[in-house]
Amino acid sequence: MIIFNNVTKIYEDNKARALEDVSFHVEKGEFVFLVGHSGAGKSSIIRMLLCEETPTKGKVYVNGHDIGALSHKEIPFLRREIGVVFQDFRLLPSRTVYENVAFAMRIVGASTKQMRRRIPEVLNMVGLSRKAKAYPSQLSGGEQQRVSMARALANNPSILIADEPTGNLDSEKAAEIMAILEDINNRGTTILMATHAEKLVNEMHKRVITLDRGHLISDQKEGVYTIGI
Amino acid sequence: MAFRELRYFCSEAFKSIFYNILMTLASVITVTGCLLFLGFFTLFSSNLSYIADQIKEECKIVAYIDPALSEAEAKSVGSSILAVPNVSGAEFESKAQAFEGAKKMLGSSRISLDGMEKDGFLRASYAVSCKDLEKSAETAQALRTVGGVQEVKEQQDITDAVLSTTSVIKVALVIAMALLALIAVFIISNTIKLAVFAREKEIHIMKYIGATDSFIRWPFIIEGIFVGLVGGAVSLFSCMAIYGGITSAIANSPFFPFTLRSFGNISGTLTLILLIFGAIMGALGSIIAVRRHLKV
Numbered sequence: 001m002i003i004f005n006n007v008t009k010i011y012e013d014n015k016a017r018a019l020e021d022v023s024f025h026v027e028k029g030e031f032v033f034l035v036g037h038s039g040a041g042k043s044s045i046i047r048m049l050l051c052e053e054t055p056t057k058g059k060v061y062v063n064g065h066d067i068g069a070l071s072h073k074e075i076p077f078l079r080r081e082i083g084v085v086f087q088d089f090r091l092l093p094s095r096t097v098y099e100n101v102a103f104a105m106r107i108v109g110a111s112t113k114q115m116r117r118r119i120p121e122v123l124n125m126v127g128l129s130r131k132a133k134a135y136p137s138q139l140s141g142g143e144q145q146r147v148s149m150a151r152a153l154a155n156n157p158s159i160l161i162a163d164e165p166t167g168n169l170d171s172e173k174a175a176e177i178m179a180i181l182e183d184i185n186n187r188g189t190t191i192l193m194a195t196h197a198e199k200l201v202n203e204m205h206k207r208v209i210t211l212d213r214g215h216l217i218s219d220q221k222e223g224v225y226t227i228g229i
Numbered sequence: 230m231a232f233r234e235l236r237y238f239c240s241e242a243f244k245s246i247f248y249n250i251l252m253t254l255a256s257v258i259t260v261t262g263c264l265l266f267l268g269f270f271t272l273f274s275s276n277l278s279y280i281a282d283q284i285k286e287e288c289k290i291v292a293y294i295d296p297a298l299s300e301a302e303a304k305s306v307g308s309s310i311l312a313v314p315n316v317s318g319a320e321f322e323s324k325a326q327a328f329e330g331a332k333k334m335l336g337s338s339r340i341s342l343d344g345m346e347k348d349g350f351l352r353a354s355y356a357v358s359c360k361d362l363e364k365s366a367e368t369a370q371a372l373r374t375v376g377g378v379q380e381v382k383e384q385q386d387i388t389d390a391v392l393s394t395t396s397v398i399k400v401a402l403v404i405a406m407a408l409l410a411l412i413a414v415f416i417i418s419n420t421i422k423l424a425v426f427a428r429e430k431e432i433h434i435m436k437y438i439g440a441t442d443s444f445i446r447w448p449f450i451i452e453g454i455f456v457g458l459v460g461g462a463v464s465l466f467s468c469m470a471i472y473g474g475i476t477s478a479i480a481n482s483p484f485f486p487f488t489l490r491s492f493g494n495i496s497g498t499l500t501l502i503l504l505i506f507g508a509i510m511g512a513l514g515s516i517i518a519v520r521r522h523l524k525v
Contacts, residue, residue: 050437073441080439090434106237107440151438 001159001190002026002049007058009044009214018044020214021058026192028158031185033201034194035225036211042194045211046163049192050084051075063158080108083152083189087164089144091136097123097147098132104154122150126180142173149180153189160184162193166200174200198225234444242451245424253456256420260460260510261467263413264503267406268468271502274402275495280487281395289356290365292319292372295379296352300324303353306377310355313375315368320356327351352379363392410510413460417514421453425519432522442523449515457511461503468499 002025009019019041026032034042047053048060054068061067063081070078091100101119110118123129126146136144145165152160162181166174178200185191195201201208201224208223209216218226246253292310294303300323310319322330328351357372359365369383425432435445469492476489 076436076439076441078439079437084437090430090437092431092434103434104438107435107438107444109231109234111233155439 001028001030001063002192003059003061004045005059005061007048007055007060009041009048009053010056017214019055022211022214022216023058024209024216024219026190028190029185029188031182031191031204031206032193033204033206033208033223033225034192034211035196035201035208039213040211041214042211043163044214046161046192046194049082049159049161051078080155081158083149083155083157083160085145085148085152085160085162085165087167089136089141089148089168091144091147091151093136096133096135097128097139097150100136100147101151101154104151108155110155118154119150122153125153125183126150127176140173141169142176145169145173145177146180149177149184153184157189159190159192162191162195164195165193166195166197171199178204201225234447238447238451241448242455245428245448245452246455249424249427252420252423253452256417256456257459257463259416260413260456260507261463263409263416264460264464264507265467267409267506268464268499268503269471270402270405270409271499272468272472272490272495274399275498276489277395277398279490281391283487284391289320289358289384290369290372291382292355292357292375292378293380293382294353294355295377296324298353298377300353302377306375307355309375309377310357310372313357313368313371315359315361315364316357316372317360318358320358322354322356324351324353327354410506413457413507413510414514414517417453417456417511418517419514420456421449421515421518424452425449425522429522432519436523445523446516446519449519450512453511453513453515453518454508455511457507457509457514458504459507460511461505461507464507465500465503468503469496 004022004024007019007022008017010017022041022045034045036042044053048055048067049062051067051070054060059066059068062078065074065078067078092103095103098119101122102115105115105118119132120129123132126149128143128146128150131139131143131147136147139147145168149160149165160181165181166177169177174197181191181193182204205222208218208220208225210218210220210223210226220226294306298306303323304321307319307321310316331351357368359368365383369381372378372381432445472492476492479485479489
């Protein structure tokens with residue numbers, strides 16, 4: 001599903017070595033935490049998975065596609081197989097919850113009928129059925145993140161990438177988000193989540209990949225947060 | 230593009246126009262200004278050709294007939310003149326008509342032609358018009374070989390001047406039109422850039438979700454086309470009003486001996502030029518404005 005084979009990433013503008021010979025595989029249906037300090041290389045991995053960057057050395061495969069070999073025109077179609085959730089939610093403030101989710105479906109050419117069927121489903125999945133007509137500004141941070149998750153799930157992605165999804169939330173809301181992510185994972189979606197939230201990682205007992213200054217320093221099956229310990 | 234998508238693109242484009250109404254208005258006004266210039270260049274160019282044709286009409290070769298020939302014989306030379314290549318017409322003027330013309334021209338001046346009718350010092354002639362004015366020198370040469378023709382006079386200097394002036398002005402017009410097009414594309418592009426900037430976050434989200442470049446680009450292209458079309462329509466009506474005023478002022482002027490084309494005569498071409506040009510410039514401006522934001 002996701003394969004990193006001896007990946008090195010050197011950014012051309014500042015010659016920084018963001019990743020150094022990193023290799024790991026993520027199988028279908030796995031839940032993987034990506035942990036490490038700022039600058040450890042988590043964002044570089046996510047940027048490669050979203051085809052924003054290509055590796056300087058090595059290969060990255062997502063759902064069988066070599067992302068270094070994809071043409072500019074092929075990238076959107078791979079992105080449709082991946083849902084993405086950001087720390088800052090990235091919702092459209094001028095659109096309602098329903099419209100924010102519909103926006104993602106419209107992009108892939110879904111019909112109104114398909115949207116009417118799917119959007120209530122995903123809003124129900126994230127517990128926001130009653131907030132469909134609300135605007136993001138009328139929602140709490142946790143609710144906004146749930147809208148962002150509903151949007152990511154709208155097109156049935158096989159992989160969900162979550163970049164610090166609980167970073168802006170208190171522990172109670174963060175736990176709610178984690179519960180929803182676990183539910184999504186139980187439905188068969190592969191999840192890769194970058195985080196600093198030590199407590200959440202330790203409570204989940206999922207696979208933990210730890211990065212430090214661009215190096216993969218540990219990959220534990222039912223791991224714990226080890227950075228700084 | 231499916232109808233569903235087109236409807237969505239149009240609704241997004243008009244939402245953006247509505248949200249940025251002041252910028253859209255400013256853009257329409259500047260585009261109108263550019264297209265107004267373009268419209269007047271087109272009208273000027275068209276009238277230049279029209280006036281050149283009128284001048285060409287006047288630029289005839291005069292073939293003088295041997296005065297020894299009788300009027301009937303002189304008239305018979307006409308068929309030989311018409312047979313010369315590049316001759317499109319030949320108008321006969323008898324000795325008597327030439328005398329009357331001279332008398333009329335002199336009018337009440339002190340020079341009098343009274344009593345000179347029978348002297349026959351004026352020759353019968355043919356005013357020969359050419360199909361292709363550029364070949365008038367060769368035609369004049371050919372006319373000199375026609376039997377019964379004593380002398381041929383051509384107005385080569387006038388025809389040369391008309392031809393060279395019109396071609397220089399036409400080249401200048403094409404350059405001016407190209408410059409105007411560039412300015413208009415730049416203006417539209419900057420306006421759309423503001424709309425793009427206002428929706429930068431949205432564009433980035435669209436890219437992450439898997440929107441294709443064309444899906445992102447189309448609403449902006451439609452917005453640009455709309456701005457171009459409105460600018461085109463406003464400039465067309467402005468051209469019509471201003472040109473109407475100019476033609477009616479000129480029609481009564483004793484200093485302008487030519488007639489101008491009526492607006493109705495040229496309105497079809499002008500409508501096409503202004504609207505198509507406006508739409509193309511709008512689309513181009515949008516494509517340029519949005520290009521940088523698609524590299525995510």
